[in-house]
Amino acid sequence: MPSPTRLRAEGDDSPMQFIETTRYQRFSPTGETSNLPVPSSWEQFEHPNGDIYYYNRGLRLITPENIRDPTMLRFVLEARDDHLRCLDDRFSSIRKLPDDWELTLSDVTDEVAVIGMYSRKLGVAYDWTEERGLVAKTSPEYFWSHVAEYPSHHTELPPNTEEAFAQALASAKIAVTGGAIFPFSETQIDQMTERYDHLKALQAQGKQVTPALGWLMGAVMPLDAVEKTCSDEQLGVMMLKMRF
Incomplete structure (x- = not known):
């Protein structure tokens, strides 16, 4: 089961580079899994730059990984379950999240995953550490980066x-x-x-x-x-x- 990690150091609220966004999984019609259907309960969305990402509304889960591949889908779901278990086991952090929270998973392998948590309603990005539990990031750049990375699965912009x-x-x-x-x-x-x-x-x-x-x-x-x-x-x- 993956042990989720983060791309940036825990608690790092330093300024981000211009358009510092995740690496999208560009859809390739010639790939080995291109003929496989999008798994049940998942939706495929296209970023304005032409890249593809996937969203599962029931799981509140977003990923640019190619979840048409059954192995990658398993890695993504295991990473999600592992992270939510951490939130629930320590400080009951998951109960502190607003009701519109979304989870992002990228760079997923069988060992690690880059994780993000966000609330569109509050305009906040969250971080989790073993020492402090769930905390809101102080820099607004992380939330804005999320809006830039995954702009296509909602029909309206976040409030305000x-x-x-x-x-x-x-x-x-x-x-x-x-x-x-x-x-x-x-x-x-x-x-x-x-x-x-x-x-x-x-x-x-x-x-x-x-x-x-x-x-x-x-x-x-x-x-x-x-x-x-x-x-x-x-x-x-x-x-x-x-x-x-």
């Missing part, structure tokens, strides 16, 4: 995220114009604003753009993260991949 993004864009523009030191240039902020306005116009026409909005917002927020920077090339690549 769009308002926070729009306000952050306006504040950032004023700050940069006034000469403040900021992670993003004025040109980059204008690019974000233009893409946001374009997506909102498409939404007004009845098109489903929630995944693209989630990716855009999650990838660049919070805009005031002092040590988060991105190059014009990084931002440009993301904009091109949005395919809208």
